[in-house]
Amino acid sequence: MGQDPPVRMSDLAVWEGTFDPQVIDEAFKSYNLTIATTVFAVGKYTRFLRDFLLSAEKHFMVGMNVQYYVFTDLPGDVPGSMTLGVGRRLKIVKVPKFGRWQEISLRRMELIQTAIEEYIHQEAHYIFCLDVDMRFHGRVGPEAVGKLVAAIHPWFYWYPRNQFPYERRNVSTAYIPLDQGDFYYQANVFGGAMEDIHRLTKTCREHLECLPLSRASVCPCPVDKSVGVEALWQEESHLNWYLLRNKPTKLLSPEYVWDDLRGSGAKEIQLVRFSSVIKDNAEVRENI
Numbered sequence: 001m002g003q004d005p006p007v008r009m010s011d012l013a014v015w016e017g018t019f020d021p022q023v024i025d026e027a028f029k030s031y032n033l034t035i036a037t038t039v040f041a042v043g044k045y046t047r048f049l050r051d052f053l054l055s056a057e058k059h060f061m062v063g064m065n066v067q068y069y070v071f072t073d074l075p076g077d078v079p080g081s082m083t084l085g086v087g088r089r090l091k092i093v094k095v096p097k098f099g100r101w102q103e104i105s106l107r108r109m110e111l112i113q114t115a116i117e118e119y120i121h122q123e124a125h126y127i128f129c130l131d132v133d134m135r136f137h138g139r140v141g142p143e144a145v146g147k148l149v150a151a152i153h154p155w156f157y158w159y160p161r162n163q164f165p166y167e168r169r170n171v172s173t174a175y176i177p178l179d180q181g182d183f184y185y186q187a188n189v190f191g192g193a194m195e196d197i198h199r200l201t202k203t204c205r206e207h208l209e210c211l212p213l214s215r216a217s218v219c220p221c222p223v224d225k226s227v228g229v230e231a232l233w234q235e236e237s238h239l240n241w242y243l244l245r246n247k248p249t250k251l252l253s254p255e256y257v258w259d260d261l262r263g264s265g266a267k268e269i270q271l272v273r274f275s276s277v278i279k280d281n282a283e284v285r286e287n288i
């Protein structure tokens with residue numbers, strides 16, 4: 001394992017042992033904050049909702065007000081009988097189903113941006129945007145709250161920056177040269193203050209919008225050089241581009257975005273708090 005990224009990460013990120021949960025909880029109590037939490041469950045991904053929500057009720061921002069927004073094309077498939085904790089509510093938002101999984105995933109930027117503008121900004125102080133194919137196993141509390149919060153990808157933290165899977169084609173609006181970049185962030189979790197995430201999602205949406213998607217004929221930025229180029233990891237590539245220019249004010253260690261595929265053997269990870277479940281992509285996705 002290389003030395004540089006893990007050492008820097010342990011200095012800067014939120015890890016087990018870097019905060020006192022009781023002190024943090026106590027400090028946040030008087031603010032009575034509401035945390036908006038967006039999660040998309042489109043098509044077959046509704047199957048992940050129950051475990052996601054049940055585990056979130058046990059571990060995610062416990063003791064705080066949480067307003068979940070479940071974006072789905074299948075409102076009838078949202079588990080109806082779940083009892084949420086005090087101060088926690090769930091709103092279903094109907095969204096269209098786009099044809100390709102890549103587009104379902106990347107369209108989240110636009111849908112979150114407009115939802116923030118239309119109602120979320122009035123209903124919460126901070127916002128977290130999460131993947132649904134995930135489960136909480138340990139505390140994710142107000143220690144994760146900040147102005148601009150990003151999580152370090154569990155597969156790349158020991159790599160040198162020139163091997164991060166950033167978008168490397170300079171015709172893309174997500175292009176990052178080999179000698180740039182701080183960390184490779186995973187798009188499964190990002191969050192922050194409302195205006196910061198509004199700016200983030202708006203910028204990423206504008207950069208993504210130049211793709212030949214289903215509404216390509218009305219592309220609003222005809223001069224953009226990225227027309228026709230879908231970034232390597234879709235919105236995640238754009239998120240990484242954005243966070244290179246707008247540094248996160250809070251870094252979450254991979255404890256906060258683990259991947260069950262990596263197992264539990266990494267010695268630097270004392271505690272898995274939130275992780276991607278193992279899924280059969282060919283079965284749940286609309287296309288390969």
Ligand SMILES: CC(=O)N[C@H]1[C@@H](OP(=O)(O)OP(=O)(O)OC[C@H]2O[C@@H](n3ccc(=O)[nH]c3=O)[C@H](O)[C@@H]2O)O[C@H](CO)[C@H](O)[C@@H]1O
Pocket residue numbers: 039040041042043044045101102104105106130131132133187188232233234235236237276284285286
């Ligand atoms: C290991 C890997 O391959 N990682 C990439 C893959 O993550 P993931 O494998 O985590 O992507 P994913 O299949 O979980 O899709 C992202 C999220 O979009 C939503 N969703 C997606 C498809 C669908 O049919 N219905 C639905 O609701 C859902 O909330 C899901 O959690 O894709 C992402 C989106 O571009 C990023 O590029 C990741 O780096």
Ligand SMILES: [Mn+2]
Pocket residue numbers: 131132133188276
């Ligand atoms: Mn996922």
